[in-house]
Amino acid sequence: MSPSWEEEAKWIWTPDWRPEDEVGVGKFVYYRKTFELERGVHACAIRISADSRYRLWVNGVPVSRGPCKGDRFTWYYDSVEIGNLLREGVNILAVQVLRYPYLGGGNQSVWRTRLPGLYVHADIIDEKGVCTARVHSDESWICLKDESIQLSQGVYTQFLGIAETVDAARKPIGWMDACFDSAAWIHVVAYEFDIQHGGLKPWELSERPIPALYETERRFNQVSRILYSDVELELWQRLIREDSPVGIPPRTIAVVDLDAGELTTGYLALSMSRGKGTVIRLLCAECYEREPVLVPWLRDKGDRTDSVNGELYGDEDVYKVSGDGTLSPLSPEIYEPFWFRTFRYVRLVIETGEEPFDLIGFGYRETGYPLDVAASYRSSDPEEDLLWDISVRTLRRCMHETYEDCPYYEQLQYVMDTRSQILFTYSLSGDDRLARKTFYDFHSSLLPQGLTQSRYPSDEAQVIPGFSLYWIFMLHDHMMFAGDRDLIARYLPSVDAILGYFHRMRDDRGLVGRMNPRYWSFVDWADRWKESYGVPDAAKKGPSTVYCLMYAYALQQAAELAYFAGRHGLAEEYEGRAEQMRQAVRENCRSELHFGCFTDGPGSEEFSQHSQIWAILSGTSTGDEARRIMEIALTDDAFVPCSFAMSFYLFRALSMTGLYNQVYELFAPWRQMAKDNLTTWMEDTVSQRSDAHAWGSVPVYEYLAETLGVLPIAPGYGEIEIQPRIGRLHQAQGRVMTSHGPVDIHWHLEGERFHLSAKWPEQVPCVIRLPNGRRTRVETGGAFSVSVLLSN
The missing domain is CATH 2.60.120.260 (Galactose-binding domain-like)
Known part of the structure; x- marks a missing residue:
């Protein structure tokens, strides 16, 4: 109204x-x-x-x-x-x-x-x-x-149209x-x-x-490289440290690269005087890199700080200085681009005309969603501290007025990315305001066919059918986090519309049939699927096993949403549909030649980790069989492995099958990114385009939900589970945020003895599951300490 x-x-x-x-x-x-x-x-x-x-x-x-x-x-x-x-x-x-x-x-x-x-x-x-x-x-x-001011669409930031040329x-x-x-x-x-x-x-x-985005004054960290300049390094350093003016003589070119110390988002601000006819160029880049294979999509990156062998690539802002005679250091000429920029490095190119030019100051105001990180994590492995810090920073950089896939190139809110980002936000801050906006955004994007758009808001519609199911997953996550019955009841009709689309797409075998070829049936940025832009080969010919199993999983989660909203008849209908889909996949998408593993489509002998993951998550494969197919998928080269995008779901399947200790080895790409001096996680290893993609912030979830072991097991965190995982660690401690307040966990090993102390909101019951199999339920009080032998 x-x-x-x-x-x-x-x-x-x-x-x-x-x-x-x-x-x-x-x-x-x-x-x-x-x-x-x-x-x-x-x-x-x-x-x-x-x-x-x-x-x-x-x-x-x-x-x-x-x-x-x-x-x-x-x-x-x-x-x-x-x-x-x-x-x-x-x-x-x-x-x-x-x-x-x-x-x-x-x-x-x-x-x-x-x-x-x-x-x-x-x-x-x-x-x-x-x-x-x-x-x-x-x-x-x-x-x-x-x-x-003339705006241009740009080559690198072509989704944004923010590059300015200013006279x-x-x-x-x-x-x-x-x-x-x-x-x-x-x-x-x-x-x-x-x-x-x-x-x-x-x-x-x-x-x-x-809330409004924050704006905080920041200075550049250092000068990373001087390409051309008569000005000494120390004078450039003083400019960025203390706004000590730099004078540039007439008919001179100065080129200098400035390092913010980490990838960030902010409003650049130049202050200057004199210099009529001077032209200033600003190039914002995520990193130093080798020459792109295909601009802007395919890149060749290594050490992100290698200014000797690397170069900066990006679109430029161009500012033609007025040199207004009334302006002075006390009342300088100011230039600030209208939209925020994403950068770790900024190349400043100054070409003076017939007059000298004074650069009085150059800095930026960092901006983003005001995420109040109240959670913490530290362990006996100092490498995990670094992975935690990079993960939190990546999430921050991908939160503005919506969640974003990447702040540099697109700034679009995609459902798959956002589902993970919202979960990370809950655990870090307990803040669900941006999540609630996200639910409404995608609800608003619903198409007449029954699918949500894959990214929204967007002035250009795009459909990835499987992404509609992630919207259902994020509603279920919010039910478990906040327990808002009215919110779930409001969105159930849209949930039903999405599920109705997949239900209508079933073929005579009971499988979800091949998607409309105008849609993008993306699953993951897996290297072997790069020629088809993340679409499994089997999905081009017929039903996709992954989509069938995702649909079955979505039906189960929707059933729980419906029960929570008091729609029991609808919940039972969804449960029945889910079992029918699971059975259809068991009958048509398994390979007897490959130890009963799930193929990527009926009649196919193509395999991926993805089909096994969703078979486990959907309950299509359970128990010893689920463990076996997951072990095969991890070790058999015939199985297409997951990229960062699907890692969250891979880790959930490992957790469900008792294989979670494999996660340490699977975090090798994250450790390599840290060695390559990334300060935020890149999008994928296929294109290496974006250096800030928050689906890579999955360490946040693993450390809080698995290593510390804090999860909701009733809607609205009505009951908490604490089930720490030791793995290769001998100590871990931290704080996890819930909708009722923080949960503090500290555990450590002394030989074969496990010590745990935990504190949580006292009005909430808690189930503690210890590594030796012991289970304890605490109804009230909000605190628990124990010391047990691991062999008990």
């Missing part, structure tokens, strides 16, 4: 918008509203939104960015308190709006409607609670279409200040909509459901 105040303000835009402005990548428009206040202000909550993105200043102070990513039917607004920034006398609201073309271009994860627009609603309240002024968007606002001499410098001369600006036009007969406006406003 639209908020009651929504009609008090108007959606506005510039009257000189032309059809050609809707072509290309995107265009900026500036808006101003000056007003006077005669007395003090107690509060002013400004509600603001735009199509497509905005940045707001109040009296020259940057206040907020947005709106949060939504879609056509859920257009978010931000509510920001600005009362402390208003004053008696003249005030100004200034807004920069970026409009992405309706027909495509720019950032693919940012929705846009058929109309561009800006919306501002601001009631100014005095100390008595009386509204003394309204500063809503209407025809009194003025605007200017920007002609100084600062054409930019209205200081336009957000009250004293700026805006005589040449024009008045806006306001839209009028007929909403009396059920017609929807282009923007159906909803309040932002997640």
Whole structure:
């Protein structure tokens, strides 16, 4: 339902918008509203939104960015308190709006409607609670279409469309200040909509459901390489350490690489003076690497810090300095790209013209979702400490207004990636706000056929059928974490729609038949499937065993969701369907020639670890048989091995079959990435494209849920299980977050004696399973200590 105040303000835009402005990548428009206040202000909550993105200043102070990513039917607004920034006398609201073309271009994860627009609603309240002024968007606002910034789609960041070329001499410098001369600006036009007969406006406003992204000032760590420069290294170091200005003579080129110390996301900020005609280029890169095999998809990477044998590759921002004579070190010229950049390294290229140029400062403001990491982990293996730190950092870098596959290249929210990221978030912070938004995002993406889109929000629809099932898995995870019955009941109809699609796809053998060839039947970025972009060979010819088994598993999880929501009849129906699917796979997708292992499709003798994993997770194979097929899959070269994307599910199958000690060896690629000086985990070993992909943060889950052994065994963490795994360690300790609070675990070995101490929210019952097989249930109290012989 639209908020009651929504009609008090108007959606506005510039009257000189032309059809050609809707072509290309995107265009900026500036808006101003000056007003006077005669007395003090107690509060002013400004509600603001735009199509497509905005940045707001109040009296020259940057206040907020947005709106949060939504879609056509859920257009978010931000509510920001600005009362402390208003004053008696003249005030100004200034807004920069970026409009992405309706027909495509720019950032693919940012929705846009058929109309561009800006919306501002601001009631100014005095100390008595009386509204003394309204500063809503209407025809009194003025605007200017920007002609100084050209956006390009880029080669490396082609999903984003954020690369800027700026001619600062054409930019209205200081336009957000009250004293700026805006005589040449024009008045806006306001839209009028007929909403009396059920017609929807282009923007159906909803309040932002997640907190604002944080912005924290950061400095670069060091200069990693100087390619060309008359300026000594020490002067560059002083620039990034303490903003000590660097002077560049006329007709000079300086090229220097700066290292942030870790891969990060942030808003770059340059401050400068003099230097009219100087051109500055900024190239952001994840790492040093050898020349790409195929730009941007296939890469050749090793030591990410090797500046001797490697090079930086990426798209450039270009800034042509105005050299405005009124600017000085006390009032410098500033350049900050509109969208945040992802980088560990930034190459700064400065080419001066006929005048000297002063670079006064260069840093960045780190940004991301405000993830409050309350969990911790340390063990007797110091290598695990490093893997933990890299995993947490990777997750942070892939959380902004949505979860993201990778912050550098796409910034798109994919279901498979996000399911794992949400689980990691629960254990690290106990925060489910971004998860709840994610559930709604994919629910909103549901297509008439019954499948969700594989990535959303996105202005270009994409379907990976199996990814719809991961959305069901993440709902089940949330049921176990939070126990929100209303949330589950709300989404059950969408769950049923997804399961209904797979049910209708069954063939006469009872298997889920071959998917629509226009869909991408992706399973994993396995090296042997790279020619088919992660699709098993068998899936091109007929039913995919993996999809059949994923469907069976989803039916089981959906049955538990339905029971939890009180829909017992539906739950029983799902259970019956799941058993039918398991039986169909047993009858049609097993190989007697290969010890009863599951093939990748009926009538096929092609094998993968994936088919065995999902046979185990779905309960199609259990007990000794499940252990046997998993052992074969791990050791037989005929089986396609998993990539990082599927590792979470591989580890679950190992846990279920008593083979979890294999995980240490399987973490070898993570240890190699750490040796290659990655500070975040890469996407896969096939393309080596992205150096930040949070499905690789699986060590977080393994250390908390397996090594420390903390898991929910009743919805809403209504009952906790603690089952530590010793493996090759002799000590581990840490904190795991639940929806009720933290669980603290410490265990260590003394010879054959195992010592455990645990503390958890005292109102929650807990089942403790010790390595010697002993089981203890503690109903209340929230604490337990024990010392036992492992042989008992």
